[in-house]
Amino acid sequence: MSRNLKAMIGPSILNSDLSRLYEESQKLLDNGADYLHLDVMDGHFVPNLTLGHPVVKCLRNKIKDVFFETHMMVSKPEQWIVPMADAGVNQYTFHIEPVDNVEEVCRKIKENGMKVGLAIKPGTPVAEVDKYISISDMVLIMTVEPGFGGQKFMQDQMTKVKYLRDQYPLLNIEVDGGVGPSTISCCAEAGANMIVSGTAVIGAADQAATIRTLRDTVQQAINKR
Ligand SMILES: O=C(CO)[C@H](O)[C@H](O)COP(=O)(O)O
Numbered sequence: 001m002s003r004n005l006k007a008m009i010g011p012s013i014l015n016s017d018l019s020r021l022y023e024e025s026q027k028l029l030d031n032g033a034d035y036l037h038l039d040v041m042d043g044h045f046v047p048n049l050t051l052g053h054p055v056v057k058c059l060r061n062k063i064k065d066v067f068f069e070t071h072m073m074v075s076k077p078e079q080w081i082v083p084m085a086d087a088g089v090n091q092y093t094f095h096i097e098p099v100d101n102v103e104e105v106c107r108k109i110k111e112n113g114m115k116v117g118l119a120i121k122p123g124t125p126v127a128e129v130d131k132y133i134s135i136s137d138m139v140l141i142m143t144v145e146p147g148f149g150g151q152k153f154m155q156d157q158m159t160k161v162k163y164l165r166d167q168y169p170l171l172n173i174e175v176d177g178g179v180g181p182s183t184i185s186c187c188a189e190a191g192a193n194m195i196v197s198g199t200a201v202i203g204a205a206d207q208a209a210t211i212r213t214l215r216d217t218v219q220q221a222i223n224k225r
Pocket residue numbers: 012014015037039071073144145146147148149150151176177178179196197198199200
């Protein structure tokens with residue numbers, strides 16, 4: 001069943017030197033990253049600001065053939081669908097918590113040629129996202145409170161990952177927050193296959209080895225399942 005599921009590592013550039021966004025991103029890709037996870041914050045849904053579609057578009061102009069996921073930590077995800085599609089985003093992952101009509105947002109994302117990711121915060125029950133699985137391409141289970149990089153991994157969120165993996169053997173399940181070599185095993189065993197890692201990868205002495213360790217651990221768990 002798990003034969004088509006693939007381990008993928010998408011580093012978060014949140015805690016990198018953002019004045020060198022292109023260089024930092026290219027370095028991660030040269031070191032084996034499968035995709036880039038771009039954290040977009042609006043200072044409202046979360047108490048922090050990062051980058052928006054103009055920056056994503058500039059990055060896309062320099063990096064052509066790489067899968068860009070934007071993690072939209074914003075109060076009005078519907079507002080940024082068209083600009084992000086225009087910026088060359090491949091997957092638009094948004095939090096369902098502030099959204100009244102999740103189906104409608106999913107429909108607009110697809111209409112604009114992007115894949116749909118649905119994200120939930122640590123306090124949101126998995127049942128809230130379970131009802132939308134059929135219209136999504138991926139579910140993101142946050143393993144920290146969204147807003148800042150470098151926080152401590154919340155292991156209790158693994159029950160959500162395990163629940164989803166048991167129900168949906170081929171669903172892309174992503175984890176994000178505090179994930180690195182010391183926390184990857186429980187993510188892999190619970191069933192996550194798309195791994196966001198910020199601080200642990202950016203700050204690693206050997207980025208390529210760290211990315212390889214994360215991917216190998218996840219792929220081994222997939223192969224065993
Ligand atoms: O969405 C995020 C924070 O809201 C980031 O993607 C996440 O925190 C990654 O950074 P780290 O691995 O350092 O926790």
